[in-house]
Amino acid sequence: MALLEVEGLTRHFHLRRSLFDRVLGGGADHVIKAVEGVSFTLDSGEILGIAGESGCGKSTTCLMITKLLEPSAGSIRFKGADIRGLKGQTLRDYRRQVQIIFQDPYESLNPRFTVFDLVAEAPRALGLWDEAETEExxxxxxGLVGLKPEAYKDRFPHEMSGGERQRVGIASALVVEPELVIADEPLSMLDVSIRAGILDLIRDLSERLHFSCIYVSHDLSILANITQRLMIMYLGQVMELGPVRQVVTSPLHPYAAALIAAVPVPDPRVKRPVPKISGDVSQPIDPPPGCRFQARCPLVIDRCRAETPPLRELRPEQWVSCHRAE
Ligand SMILES: Nc1ncnc2c1ncn2[C@@H]1O[C@H](COP(=O)(O)OP(=O)(O)OP(=O)(O)O)[C@@H](O)[C@H]1O
Ligand SMILES: [Mg+2]
Structure with a gap:
């Protein structure tokens, strides 16, 4: 059985007309379809990557899985149980088992807490251990995340570098021994020089501590390095999902192909056919019927404007949502 089963996950945000429009009777309320019908599974011990341009719904998906945001529709099952029904002790268990590492190590840490208190916060709030065991x-x-305990435990966030702060964020997530860690762009605020170290750390710890991971990033080269499967989203929907090597070397969706072609290759002799996509990233506000990618797709036909393509398994384990893929 999969550790996590996400089915038809959907989140809409309603944007109300401005006061000005309401007074004058103009304009209309809008719906942002941030996430729409997203389905995937995650196995125990697996690292799944989620990629896609800014605003495609990656963080919204993560927030729903961590139960920090309620879905508008769809279901999330963890070890077979729907997380909607969790209350009391089962909810506390879930809060322990599923941890999130945020993008911004500057914002996610309380500036008045020492490193020790920051990492001890969740175990204390969940009432997991007595003070002696918490300390140990x-x-x-x-130590696991590479911060010498004696040198760091009494420091405050402003007394550390960004990379050190992100390590504290990782320690705070891992101290409760979670089964699923959601890393929402944990490196994007950090200097390139320290990214590799943190990335190696997450990969190494996931193997040693056996947690599963959903790793969100814009950076396909990072995802190719750390994940086993890759999910590519566009405007709230899944465009392609499959084994990372297969998706990166032979993508089926024109959007996936364009995204991958945009990654620089170290060897200038390598020439890859680049499907041209044009236009700006649209917003998922009141999207038209049919495929979300239709406005920028080089292969668009009438059917794409009428029917939303279902996600189908075109090659073993490789799923695509495109009428034109073959
Ligand atoms: N609380 C909210 N109210 C209204 N709209 C929201 C809210 N949260 C997110 N959105 C919208 O939902 C869409 C998806 O946002 P989300 O943050 O999930 O994108 P993302 O893929 O994480 O982007 P990024 O790569 O920039 O982090 C965006 O259009 C965003 O403006
Ligand atoms: Mg985000």
């Missing part, structure tokens, strides 16, 4: 586990976890 916090110090051990700081």
């Amino acid at each position: 586990r916090v110090l051990r976890t700081l």
Whole structure:
């Protein structure tokens, strides 16, 4: 059985008309379809990557899985149980088992807490261990993420570098021994020089501590390095999902192909056919019927404007949502 099963996950945000429009009777309320019918599964021990341009619904998907945001429709099952029904102790268990690492190590840490208190916060709030065991586990976890406990435990966030702060964020997520870690662009605020270190750390820890991971990034070269499967989203929907090597070397969806072609290749002799996509990233506000990618797709036909393509398994394990893919 899969650890996580997401089915038809949907989140709409309603944008109300401005006061000005309402007074004058003009304009209309809009719906942002941030996430629409997203389905995927995650196996135990697996690292799944989610990629796609800004605003395509990656963070909204993560927030729903961590139960920080309610879905408008669809279901999320963790170890077979729908997370909608969780209450009391089962909800506390879920809050322990599923942890999120945020993008911004500057914003996600309380500036008035020491490193020790930051990492101890979740175990204390969940009432997991007595103070002696909490201390032992916090110090051990700081060591795991490469921060010497004695040198760091009494520091405040402003007394550390960005990379050190992100390590504290990782320690805070891992101290409770989660089964699923959601990393929402954990490197994008960091200097390129320290990204590789943090990336290696997450990969190494996921193997040693056996947690599953959903890793969100704009950067396909990072995802190709760390994940086993890759899911590519566009304006709230899944365009392609499959084994990372297969998706990167022979993508089926024209959007996936364009995204991959945009990644620089170190060897200038390598020439890849680049499907041209034009136009700006649209917004998922009141999207037209049919395929979300229709306005920018080089292969668009009438059918794409009328029917939303279903996600279908075109090659073993490789799923695509495109009428034209073959
Ligand atoms: N609370 C909210 N209210 C209204 N709209 C929202 C809200 N949260 C997100 N959105 C909209 O939903 C869409 C998806 O946002 P989301 O943050 O999930 O994108 P993302 O893929 O994480 O982007 P990025 O790569 O920039 O982090 C965007 O159009 C965004 O403007
Ligand atoms: Mg985001």
